[in-house]
Amino acid sequence: LAKTTQPISMDSYEGQEVNITCSHNNIATNDYITWYQQFPSQGPRFIIQGYKTKVTNEVASLFIPADRKSSTLSLPRVSLSDTAVYYCLVGALDGGSQGNLIFGKGTKLSVKP
């Protein structure tokens, strides 16, 4: 599975839009991109997943350019409760590597009042 690279940390203020970009230069044709959120003392929680172009749900949007070598998680109008670590992961559509997910270092987002 492709290795992912994302900023170690980001700061924002309440009400702002936050964009976290992840690099996955070696992504394979059969790979998809998925993002997870983790609060302290909790297990990670799924945010969004996509293969190409744009995906939107009630929580976030995911933008994937045509070459798929990067992706951007967009969080609209963040609040203090969005302070967490955000992980970008690449997974195999066909269950390669037995369907496991390999976590990178993640981005620690701090939202300030």
Added chain:
Amino acid sequence: SAVISQKPSRDICQRGTSLTIQCQVDSQVTMMFWYRQQPGQSLTLIATANQGSEATYESGFVIDKFPISRPNLTFSTLTVSNMSPEDSSIYLCSARDGPNTEAFFGQGTRLTVV
């Protein structure tokens, strides 16, 4: 969605002893995984425990140290054997029902070895 319950939530253990962590899923799932997470660090995959096959361990983890059971589609255990202070960490159970489906995580087991 799936709800994952882990037991115990935390424990303090003497070095040289073993601890078995239980992971119960409220629905049948094909894939289950065990991770370790040091405070302030990312998750490290220990092993994959898919139904119908032996657990597969990642580099640096061995079955003698971390034996895993997967008796059915809703339950798994991870044993941390012959513990040392270096085993102090948070251990997380995860489950998903397909290769590109959402993965669910338990709240973790905080283990301290003294």
